[in-house]
Amino acid sequence: MGRAPCCDKANVKRGPWSPEEDAKLKDYIENQGTGGNWIALPQKAGLRRCGKSCRLRWLNYLRPNIRHGDFTEEEDKIICGLFASIGSRWSVIAAHLQGRTDNDIKNYWNTKLKKKLLATMAPPPPPPPPHHHLAIASSSASSPSSSSSSSHYNMINNLLPYNPSIATNQLNTPHQGMMMTMMGQQQQLLYQENMGSMVNFPNINNLIMSHQEDIQKQSTNKGIMLLSDVRSGSSTTSTVPMVKMEYHDHDHHHEEEERSMEDYGMEEIKQLISSSCTSSSSNSLWFDENKTEDKFMLYY
DNA sequence: AAGCAGGGCAACCGCGAGAAT
DNA sequence: TATTCTCGCGGTTGCCCTGCT
Structure with missing residues (x-):
């Protein structure tokens, strides 16, 4: 035996x-x-x-051809792009970076890149009016480049690659949602704005496409709807993104108090997202096309 | 110079999937 | 078919180095 x-x-x-x-x-x-x-x-x-x-x-x-340290901007983009699409599947990410190991990438992400990304969540420029739904997908959204030249714009600009699966109105995966959730509204604007103009990565695109079905299968809807409803925390000072939880239990609908994004640790955000994507029958990970242009919501 | 804290990274741990018996 | 092992993976730990007080 x-x-x-x-x-x-x-x-x-x-x-x-x-x-x-x-x-x-x-x-x-x-x-x-x-x-x-x-x-x-x-x-x-x-x-x-x-x-x-x-x-x-x-x-x-x-083994031959292993590289350590000195990750390039290009590699940063690839890692961020893939993490946003498929999450912490380091071996898959490593397969797309010549000479890098999953352990190296994992360590790099945990010790540096994640912080780099979180640093971009530093207090953004002046807020929109209270309870203004962010015009992520709207052509009327103000241009970040015109509103600010702060470094975190450049950072996001540098880190996030063009990803065809995250076309406007088509945020398809939990981690895309997480990435968007992690970002402040200005970063989200820039992210969206740059998606059509940034460098294309065929390998990433292929990978994302190949994992799309898998990801969608995993991403089932438990009835929790995480609304990444980005609005200003107050009309005068903060622009901390707000997260509102809504629970859908068949015909019933419960709404939970809004919490500032600052109240959520990243792990908690991950948990929120993953817990809303682990059970039940629906695979409706979709973007509501019926929503008006100036609303941006992620449905899980 | 010594002690302490934090960061970086190599290595280990434990789990799931698939294979071998 | 059931049991046990191997492989591969992601998460975690713990050591070492560096910088600060």
Whole structure:
């Protein structure tokens, strides 16, 4: 029945790899290959390591053409674009970045890129009138470039690539919603505004298209509708985006008190989005085309 | 110079899917 | 068909380095 245990955990070395161990593993794999069995490899290679550890070491550091550090702006864009589309599927993202590993990208996102992005949520320029629904998709929306030249515009401009699946009125995935939710209204404006003019990434486009069905399947509607109803927090000072939760239980409709975006941690936002996308029968992840031009809402 | 805090990153952990027995 | 293992993945941990006081 079954197979033998992968390794005796009491007798395997853990912790950082020594240069000697690296050399042994590299030599062995270059000469013999992995043999399709990582668990048996360390013994054959003369290493006192778990097979999983060997695999990780090889994939992340020893295999040829690995690059570390110094992520380019181009790579930033790709990572952000893919994260917005497919979420934290680092291996998929890594597959689209030559020489990068999922671990590297994950670390880079968690330690730098996420902060970079959140930094763009710094208090934006003067607010629109109270309870004004943001004209995200509207041609009447004011141009960010004309209203401000602040750096966070440039940042978003630099980070977010053109993504054909996020065409106006077609925000299709939870993470697109999250990305939009993470952004302040001005950033959202700029995001929308730039979608038609920024660089096209064929690889990303193909990936997004290929995952679209999968994403939609996963993104079912539990009855919670997250309204990214961006409006000013007050008429005078803040422009903190507001989030309003509405619960749809068949014929019943409940509305919860609005909360400032600042009241939500990013993880909470993620949870809100994912929890609204994990069950039930509907796959209606859609944008309401009947909404007037000057309203922007994400329905999950 | 010493102690502390925070950030970065390598490595580990645990889970799910699929394969082997 | 049931059980157990391997593989691959994302999340998390913990060590080390750097900068600040």
